[in-house]
Structures are given as structure tokens and as C-alpha cells.
Amino acid sequence: MHADLADELKVKFAKLLEKGLFSGGEEVDALEKTMREYLNVPHAIPCANGTDALELALRALEIGPDDEVIVPALTWVSTAEVVSMVGAKVVFCDVDGHGLMDLLQLPSLLTARTRAIIPVHLYGKMVNMERLLKLTVNTGIHVIEDAAQAFGAVQRGRSAGTYGAIGCFSFYPTKNLGALGEAGLLVVQDAALAEKLRLLLNHGQSRRDRHEIVGRNGRVDTLQAAFLNVKFPYFEAWQQKRKGLAKSYLDHLQHLKGITVPSSIVEEDHNAHLFTIQTVQRDALKAYLAEKGIGTAVHYPLPVTAMRAFKVNKEFPVASRLSNLTLSLPLHPYLHEDDVRRVCEEVQRFFQ
Numbered sequence: 001m002h003a004d005l006a007d008e009l010k011v012k013f014a015k016l017l018e019k020g021l022f023s024g025g026e027e028v029d030a031l032e033k034t035m036r037e038y039l040n041v042p043h044a045i046p047c048a049n050g051t052d053a054l055e056l057a058l059r060a061l062e063i064g065p066d067d068e069v070i071v072p073a074l075t076w077v078s079t080a081e082v083v084s085m086v087g088a089k090v091v092f093c094d095v096d097g098h099g100l101m102d103l104l105q106l107p108s109l110l111t112a113r114t115r116a117i118i119p120v121h122l123y124g125k126m127v128n129m130e131r132l133l134k135l136t137v138n139t140g141i142h143v144i145e146d147a148a149q150a151f152g153a154v155q156r157g158r159s160a161g162t163y164g165a166i167g168c169f170s171f172y173p174t175k176n177l178g179a180l181g182e183a184g185l186l187v188v189q190d191a192a193l194a195e196k197l198r199l200l201l202n203h204g205q206s207r208r209d210r211h212e213i214v215g216r217n218g219r220v221d222t223l224q225a226a227f228l229n230v231k232f233p234y235f236e237a238w239q240q241k242r243k244g245l246a247k248s249y250l251d252h253l254q255h256l257k258g259i260t261v262p263s264s265i266v267e268e269d270h271n272a273h274l275f276t277i278q279t280v281q282r283d284a285l286k287a288y289l290a291e292k293g294i295g296t297a298v299h300y301p302l303p304v305t306a307m308r309a310f311k312v313n314k315e316f317p318v319a320s321r322l323s324n325l326t327l328s329l330p331l332h333p334y335l336h337e338d339d340v341r342r343v344c345e346e347v348q349r350f351f352q
């Protein structure tokens with residue numbers, strides 16, 4: 001990908017070097033406009049990374065000590081980490097068979113202290129947002145979407161990140177749209193909340209040297225914004241490629257005994273970020289594929305609830321089971337059909 005885009009990226013870097021503009025500026029404004037239009041949301045605010053987006057969202061909603069925030073037991077650690085960072089209590093919800101927050105268990109976790117719920121669109125598959133929002137109607141509980149893995153996913157005509165009060169994205173290099181370093185995005189429906197987020201991520205400054213509230217530096221790096229502006233025009237084509245490859249995986253693997261495939265990956269509420277299969281022979285399959293030169297990854301080997309930093313004395317059976325079963329096969333827009341066929345042949349050979 002970066003070999004293909006190298007010339008464009010270098011030209012962009014050279015221009016910024018010449019201008020000497022490395023914070024804020026028109027590249028950040030352009031990224032903001034692109035995101036607002038693409039996601040069809042009133043306010044899009046680029047920021048330093050996806051973790052910051054989540055933490056700033058909690059701060060903007062004034063969530064802190066004595067508050068409870070519900071997050072799924074299986075996710076990238078950021079989702080839980082930010083809740084602890086603002087001093088609130090993390091309440092874990094088990095996940096369903098797809099690895100998404102279990103909406104049947106969720107109501108039993110709501111208490112008088114629940115201030116927010118952070119659903120995670122894990123692997124790029126969206127949580128059923130209409131169902132989730134029904135559970136919070138008239139409760140005053142905020143929904144913050146962790147859409148870090150779901151850029152480009154759409155449910156009932158609405159983009160991931162645009163259902164909740166605030167949506168948080170990551171442009172970490174391995175994401176479907178990735179920077180050449182760290183970057184993130186906040187999307188917001190409400191103008192006052194958007195204004196507060198802009199203040200929070202810029203030292204509380206309304207204008208130079210006027211600090212209205214306590215904030216910090218959570219701004220996006222201008223260079224990263226510029227690189228994202230170079231890459232965005234290719235995004236839809238990359239998505240089509242990902243979807244095509246994901247479909248090939250399904251065609252080859254869906255009838256194979258011994259594995260469960262992510263059959264909904266071709267639907268529009270999945271952005272085909274990861275092609276994650278489930279098998280009880282996960283570790284042996286991973287080792288076998290590695291021997292054949294095929295790289296795979298485990299998302300994630302431990303539920304957050306089993307990590308030392310968050311350990312809780314409660315069972316999360318589905319999250320635990322999935323962390324033992326899941327394996328992500330190679331999927332990115334620069335793979336070829338032949339590569340996918342070869343991976344599938346090796347997977348088939350393993351099970352035979």
C-alpha cells in the first residue's frame with residue numbers, strides 16, 4: 001500500500017516541510033470536512049488517537065468517580081482503560097457469539113450509577129444500535145460508540161459512530177483507514193458537546209491564551225491528517241477489495257467442518273476489518289499456518305476481565321470461550337485472490 005502511495009505521500013510531506021506548518025492548519029480542516037461529509041454527521045473532530053477520543057468523550061460527558069460505565073469483556077484494552085483513567089468504575093458485560101456486547105445481559109447490569117455504555121463494533125461488525133438505544137431511552141445514560149475498528153460500516157443507512165452521543169474512531173496504521181502513525185476522530189451530534197470536546201483537546205483554549213476549562217493536548221498531528229487526506233480517496237476501492245476477498249474466504253471455508261466463519265462480514269454493517277474464524281484447534285492451526293509462512297493473529301488472547309490491570313471475580317463465559325477460539329486470517333486490500341485461495345487450501349489441509 002505504501003509503496004503504491006509513496007510518491008503522493010512524499011510530495012505531501014515535502015509541501016508541509018516547505019510550509020513549516022506542523023500543528024493545526026488546512027490539512028486538519030480538510031480532514032474534518034471529509035469526515036463530516038463521509039460519515040454524514042454534524043461535527044467531526046480529528047484527535048491524537050482512538051484511545052484519546054474515548055477518554056475525551058467520557059470527560060466531555062463529565063463522567064468520573066462514583067459513576068459506572070459498561071463495556072464489553074472482550075475488546076482492545078482501551079475501551080476499559082479510559083473508564084479507569086477518568087476515575088469511574090468499569091462494569092463488564094459478556095459478549096455474544098460474534099464477540100459483541102450481549103444486549104440480553106446488558107439490562108441486568110444497569111444501576112442508578114450507570115452513566116454510560118460503550119459498545120464496541122468488534123472486528124468491524126456493528127452492534128445492533130437500534131436495540132441498544134432502545135434500552136437507554138429516557139434513562140439519561142449516554143452511549144459512546146467505540147467505532148475504532150468499524151470505519152466504513154453502515155447500519156440502516158447510518159455510519160458506525162453516528163448512533164451514540166459520541167462516536168470514536170482510530171486511524172492506527174493497521175485500521176482499514178490508517179495513518180502513518182497515530183491519529184483518531186470524534187464524531188458528535190450535539191453542537192455544545194462538540195465545542196466542549198474541541199476545548200478539551202486543546203488545553204481548554206477558546207482562543208490563544210484564553211483557557212476556559214482544564215484540558216490537555218489531544219490534537220491530531222498535522223502530518224498524519226495530511227497523510228490521511230492522501231489515503232482517503234482510495235478508501236472505497238480498498239473496501240471493495242476487502243469485501244471481495246472476504247467473500248472468497250467465505251466461499252472456500254463456510255462448509256468446512258471444524259470452523260465457524262464470520263458469515264455476516266459481507267453485509268454493510270461490517271467493514272471487513274478482520275476475518276476472524278473460530279475453532280477449538282486455534283493454537284494448532286495458528287502454528288500450522290505459521291509453518292507455511294502464513295501470518296495470523298489472535299484478537300484477543302485474553303478478555304479484558306482476565307488481565308491483571310482489570311481482573312474481576314466474575315465469569316464471562318462467552319468472552320473466555322472466544323478468546324480461546326478466535327483466529328484472524330490475513331485480510332487487507334493488497335492481498336490477491338490467489339493468496340486467499342492458498343490460505344484456504346492450507347486451512348482445509350489442516351482440517352483434513
Ligand SMILES: Cc1ncc(COP(=O)(O)O)c(C=O)c1O
Nearest residue numbers: 049050051076078148149170172
Ligand atoms: C476497539 C478499539 N478501541 C480503541 C482503540 C484505540 O485506538 P488507538 O490505538 O488509536 O488509541 C482500538 C485500536 O487500537 C481498538 O481496536
